[in-house]
Amino acid sequence: MTARPRPPVTRRSLLRGGLGLGLGAGAAALAGCTVPGTSSVNTEPTVPPAGPDETVTLTYWAWLKELQAVADVWNAENPRIQVEISWIPGGNDGGYQKLYSALAAGSGPDLAQVEMRSIPEFMLVDGVVDLGRYGIDDYADRFDPTLWGQVSFAGGVYGVPQDSGPTALYHRPDLLEEVGAAPPETWRQWAEIGAEVRDAGRFMGTFPLADTSVFAAHAMQAGAVWLSAEDEGWVIDMAGESTLEVARFFDAAIDDGIVSTQLQPFSPGWFAAAAEGRIATLMSASWGDALLEGVSDAEGKWRVAPLPQWPSGYGSAQLGGSTTAVLANSAHPREAMEFAVWLNSSAAGIDGLIEHSGIGWSANPGHIGAPRQGGSEFFGGQAYNTEIFAPAAEQQNPDWQWWPTTQQTFNVLADAFRGKAGGTSLVDAVVQAEADTMEVFREKGLTIRRAAR
Amino acid sequence: MSTTTSSTTTSGTPRPAGSPARGPGRRRRPAATAVAPWLLVTPFLLVFLISFVLPILMAVGQSFTRVERRGLFGEEGVTSTFAWFENYRLALEDGSFLASIGRMLLFGVVQVPVMIALATVLALLLESAAARWPGFFRAAYFMPYGIPGVLATILWSFLYVPGLSPIVDVVHSVTGVEVDFLGSGTVLWSIANIVTWTYTGYNMLIIIAQLKAIPAELYEAARVDGAGPARIATAIQLPLIRPALMLTTVFSIIGTLQLFAEPQLLAQVAPAIDSQYTPNLSAYTTAFAYNDYTVAAAQAVLIALVAFVLSFSFLRLTNRRS
Numbered sequence: 001m002t003a004r005p006r007p008p009v010t011r012r013s014l015l016r017g018g019l020g021l022g023l024g025a026g027a028a029a030l031a032g033c034t035v036p037g038t039s040s041v042n043t044e045p046t047v048p049p050a051g052p053d054e055t056v057t058l059t060y061w062a063w064l065k066e067l068q069a070v071a072d073v074w075n076a077e078n079p080r081i082q083v084e085i086s087w088i089p090g091g092n093d094g095g096y097q098k099l100y101s102a103l104a105a106g107s108g109p110d111l112a113q114v115e116m117r118s119i120p121e122f123m124l125v126d127g128v129v130d131l132g133r134y135g136i137d138d139y140a141d142r143f144d145p146t147l148w149g150q151v152s153f154a155g156g157v158y159g160v161p162q163d164s165g166p167t168a169l170y171h172r173p174d175l176l177e178e179v180g181a182a183p184p185e186t187w188r189q190w191a192e193i194g195a196e197v198r199d200a201g202r203f204m205g206t207f208p209l210a211d212t213s214v215f216a217a218h219a220m221q222a223g224a225v226w227l228s229a230e231d232e233g234w235v236i237d238m239a240g241e242s243t244l245e246v247a248r249f250f251d252a253a254i255d256d257g258i259v260s261t262q263l264q265p266f267s268p269g270w271f272a273a274a275a276e277g278r279i280a281t282l283m284s285a286s287w288g289d290a291l292l293e294g295v296s297d298a299e300g301k302w303r304v305a306p307l308p309q310w311p312s313g314y315g316s317a318q319l320g321g322s323t324t325a326v327l328a329n330s331a332h333p334r335e336a337m338e339f340a341v342w343l344n345s346s347a348a349g350i351d352g353l354i355e356h357s358g359i360g361w362s363a364n365p366g367h368i369g370a371p372r373q374g375g376s377e378f379f380g381g382q383a384y385n386t387e388i389f390a391p392a393a394e395q396q397n398p399d400w401q402w403w404p405t406t407q408q409t410f411n412v413l414a415d416a417f418r419g420k421a422g423g424t425s426l427v428d429a430v431v432q433a434e435a436d437t438m439e440v441f442r443e444k445g446l447t448i449r450r451a452a453r
Numbered sequence: 454m455s456t457t458t459s460s461t462t463t464s465g466t467p468r469p470a471g472s473p474a475r476g477p478g479r480r481r482r483p484a485a486t487a488v489a490p491w492l493l494v495t496p497f498l499l500v501f502l503i504s505f506v507l508p509i510l511m512a513v514g515q516s517f518t519r520v521e522r523r524g525l526f527g528e529e530g531v532t533s534t535f536a537w538f539e540n541y542r543l544a545l546e547d548g549s550f551l552a553s554i555g556r557m558l559l560f561g562v563v564q565v566p567v568m569i570a571l572a573t574v575l576a577l578l579l580e581s582a583a584a585r586w587p588g589f590f591r592a593a594y595f596m597p598y599g600i601p602g603v604l605a606t607i608l609w610s611f612l613y614v615p616g617l618s619p620i621v622d623v624v625h626s627v628t629g630v631e632v633d634f635l636g637s638g639t640v641l642w643s644i645a646n647i648v649t650w651t652y653t654g655y656n657m658l659i660i661i662a663q664l665k666a667i668p669a670e671l672y673e674a675a676r677v678d679g680a681g682p683a684r685i686a687t688a689i690q691l692p693l694i695r696p697a698l699m700l701t702t703v704f705s706i707i708g709t710l711q712l713f714a715e716p717q718l719l720a721q722v723a724p725a726i727d728s729q730y731t732p733n734l735s736a737y738t739t740a741f742a743y744n745d746y747t748v749a750a751a752q753a754v755l756i757a758l759v760a761f762v763l764s765f766s767f768l769r770l771t772n773r774r775s
Contacts, residue, residue, distance in 0.1 A: 042528065097741035104746070123526040125744045154525055210724035229525045262615075267722055272616030404526055408743045411728045415549065418727065421637065443543065444745075445521035 041328040042130040042156070049334045050080075056332045058083045058339060060324070061099065062113035063090040064359060070352035074342060081335045083111075091115055092407060103127045103328060110330035111340060116150050116321040117213075117402040119159050124404040124444070129326040129333045130156035136337060142345040144365050146396040151323055153229055153401075159323030160340040163353070163360035165285025166392035167217055167317045168384075169305045170292060175202060175280040183281075183305035187249060190281070190308045194258035197280045203273070205281045207250050208264040209417040212410045213319060214283070215250070215426075219243040220397045223313035227403040227437075233447030234403065238434035240453055242313065247426040254420060261420065266291045274298065283307065285319035286389045287360040293378050300377070304384035306392065315395025320360060361393055368393075405440050412436045516540050516750035540751035549729040550752060554710075554759060556641065557731055561709040561763075564645040569702055571649065572656035573694075577686050579657075580664045591661065594654035602651060606718040609647045614722050635723035643723075644715050652708070656701040663697035664690060699771055703764045710760045713737070732756045 050056045060071065060083055071083040086109065088095035096118065102108030103125060114122055122128045136157045140148055147161035171183055179196035194204030208214050219226070224242040228235050237243075253259045263270040265282060273279055274295045282288065292302055307316050324340035326333045343349040345364045353359040354369040362368050372385040403409070416429030434450075441448040519536030523529040544550055575594055579587045597605065613634035615621050624632050634643045667690065675685050713733040720726040728742065729735035736756065740749030 040528065040531070092742055097737075100741050100744060120526060121744060123528075124522070126527070126531075154528060208724070210720075210727075234525065262724070264724060268611075268614050269616045269722065272614075276616075405743065411738070411742070415727050415729075418637065418725065440743075445523065445527075446525070 040126050042126075042133070046133050047331065047333050050332055054080070056081050056335045058111060058330075058332060058336050059086060059109040060084070060111040060113075060339075061086045061088045061095070061109040062111075062324075063088055063095055064113065064353070064357035066356040067353075069356045070343065070349065071339075073348055073352055074339060078339075081332075081339060083339055088113075091118065096121075099127070099327070100125065106329060108327050108329050110327060110332060110336040112325055112327050113162065113322050114159055114325040116147065116159075116161070116164070116318075116323055117406045119151055119323060119325065120153065120402050120404040121406060122325065123153065123158055127325075127328050128158045129328060129330065130158060131160070131326060131333075131337050132156045134334045134337050136160070136341070139341045139345065142341070142366070143363050144393065146318075146398045146400075147321065147363050149398060150321075150400065150402060159325035160337070160344050161363035162322040162324050162344050163287075163363055164321035164393070165287055165319040165360045166389050166396065167221070167283060167285050167307055167319050168388045168392050169281055169307050170284055170288060170302055171281040171305055172277070172279070172301055173303050174301065175200075175277065183303075184308045185306075187308045187310055191249070191253055191256075191258060194253065194280075195256065198256070198258050202278045202280055203260045203263070204253075204258045205260075205283060206263045206265055206270065206279070207254055207259040207261050209261050209420060210414050211264055212413040212417065214265070215246070215413070215417075216410070217285075217317040217319040218246045218250070218283070220400050221307065221313050221315075221317035222246050222310040223397060225397070225399045225401065226409075228399070228401050229403075233449065234441060235451050236434060236438060236441075236448055237451035237453065238409075238437065239431045240451065242310075243430055244427055245310070247430050251420075251426045254426075266294075271295055285360065286385070286392075287320065287358075289376070289379070289384070290358055298378075300380045303379055303382055304388045306388055314397045316392035318396055318400070322360070361389060365393065404444070404446065405437060408440055409433060409437045412440075512750040512753055515747050516754050518747050520747060536747070540748045541755065543748050544751045544755055547729075547735075549727070550732070550735045553729050553732045553735050554756075557710055557712065560641060560645060560712070561706055563642075564649060565702060565705045565709060567645075568649045568653050568705060569656060569698060572653050572660055572701065573691075573698065575653065575657045576660035576664060576694075577690060580661060580690075581682055583682075591658070595658055596654065597651045598655040600651070602647075602714040603718055605647055605651050606715045609643070609650075610719055610722050613643055613719075635719075635725060637725040640719065640723045640725045644712070644719060647715050648708075648712070652705070656705070659701050660694055660697045663694045667693050695771075699768065703767060706763050706767060707760050710756055710763070732759075 058081065060067070062085060065087075067087075068085040071085050075082050088098050095113070099108060099112050099114075099122075108127075114128070119128065132155065140157075143161050144164070147164055148157075151157055151159040151161060169183060173183075175197065176182065176193065179193060179200060181193040181196070184190040184193055190204065197204045216226070219242060222242040222245060224237070224240055224246075226236065226238045226243070228237075250259070254261055260273075263273050263279070265284060266288075270279070271294060274282075275297060282292075284291075289304075292298065309315070324344060326336045326340065330336050343353070345367075347367050347370075350359075350362045350364060350367050351370050354362075354371045362372075368385065368390055373383075375381040375383045376385075413429060413433040416424070416432045417426060419429065420426060438448050438450070517536055517538075517540070519534050519539055521532045521534065523531075578584060579591055579594075584590075600608075612618050612620055615631070615633065615635075618634070621632055621634070624630060633639060671689055671693075672685065675689055680688065711733050712731045716726050716730045716734060717737075720728075720730070728738045732752065733756065736749045736752040739745050739752060
């Protein structure tokens, strides 16, 4: 064997071709390309409303199911402004990626479902319209002030609150009674009961290491404000005392085996464990009710109680929550805003969203939704919405704000939390995540300083 | 590609170096035959340029750009500047990104040889004279390749998740050991298992194609010389399928660095998989979750460079040895 089969394209010719092509066109491309999201829609003149005999068609990208049924209610009443829904995957599971690339390409829908926590991230790429310039302030009194605070930045309003997730304690009364306990009123009691539940071979709850929004909700309830936007820049207080207290508490709960770190709530493994009766309590939001019904053979076994309390802080916290945002490339931002206000604050809109799309907690405190008034069979007849979640929605941390790198901070924190199995503590992770977040801000050119403490 | 091959074959006649080709009329062809190939490849070239070359150039350009914002969100102004290698510095300083490349190297060093060896053994077995129903088994081994990676991962995840997995249950009841397929130390090999399951049959098919190209006289000659099946495999088949083995290995090395769908999906059930578990996941997260397109572009260029270096050094290594 002397002749070796030769590849059809020799390496040399490939290299030569690639180099020539690269050098030649590279210089031209370098000069011509711009990075997406670096021009501002909110400094351009506002778009005037459509004429009286002009028909406007709006597109709304959202991951709510059957949303078109709700939009059709609006479409029937407003022949001039027609809304078409396109489904996208939820948030960071692919929806945002679609939105970001559409924005980067200079297109995209008029409206998009954007989580409360992601509004600042969309602001950073100049993806959302400041609705203050289109008169949204006239409608401010229809919405929950806490949620309104989370979409308002630097004098502007960047999304219409759609739903939120006030948290409470889902629990199995039978499993608690087994150790002679009632639903705990403080987190300290929760841990004490948890030790006995553990001895009975169950978990008191779970602490997901990978989904740090749960940890953020605990810190929010304890009164922490991780980042706040001030005139001279961002102020970070992630490793403040209230957060560290929560971190120490769950460090101990994990070390004592009271909580599972493996079973992420509503993951297949968690559902299996819950069906076997190995989970006694679950801190989750109002939207957790529908998911809980997916636990096999759980009918009538679960109840809802107010969240246990930290020594200071608030009665409840917020886990999840979305907005309807008007995107930068919309040709009709005023009409889009009108639809968004109707969808999220009118009785017809909210009831439709609950009935068809199963949204979280209504953003309008005046109307929690007709379907949420009575008792629930799954929860043994408990009228948990009016009894537990309506008060919880009013006991929120009003100072909490989201920031332009929320997802990155959550990921950084999750990466640090994963070290818990290898011996580092949650407290270390929080301190580390604070430093990393500051670094990320500085790399983007944003001003940030650590809070005085 | 096609133009290169044709030009190498037509101008393949050796010519003294330095003397320009001035053969009378040899080079002159009617205009139509000169233009026709270009006309025919234009549709391909256009799509190739727009969807392949241009995006690559843009990514390279962005990897040298830096975006500076002022104010809380950049509302007071955004500037783009030429940044030299600043984005590359940021990408290389990112421990998680480097760790993801290291993780894929480890993955490749173990998974690629195992898969290629497995594919070779299967191919040799199916091509041996004693094989029963080779057509059926060839199709059966190839079938996993027809299942999209996403579905394969979902299928396998049901065999991995504790509480759902019959494997975990059976192992637990037989040995008392609680196997954890999704732990931080094991999940990489759980992914390797999915990838091996998917691509072994595909690689096997490439090798079989090359085996079928071996002339029958060689087998006859070997048998006349008294060679058994094992001797035929080592002395005839393995040396002659070297090109196929090299091809499949290079493809596998590149594929390893581009691993994306399997870890992305498995992350839903495996907390040990973080947002930067593989290089491609890292670039994807940086671009579309963190909106940092410039650093993501630098990461993408680095991934391509590593893939180039690995593939070419593998080719060089194997070429030198022969």
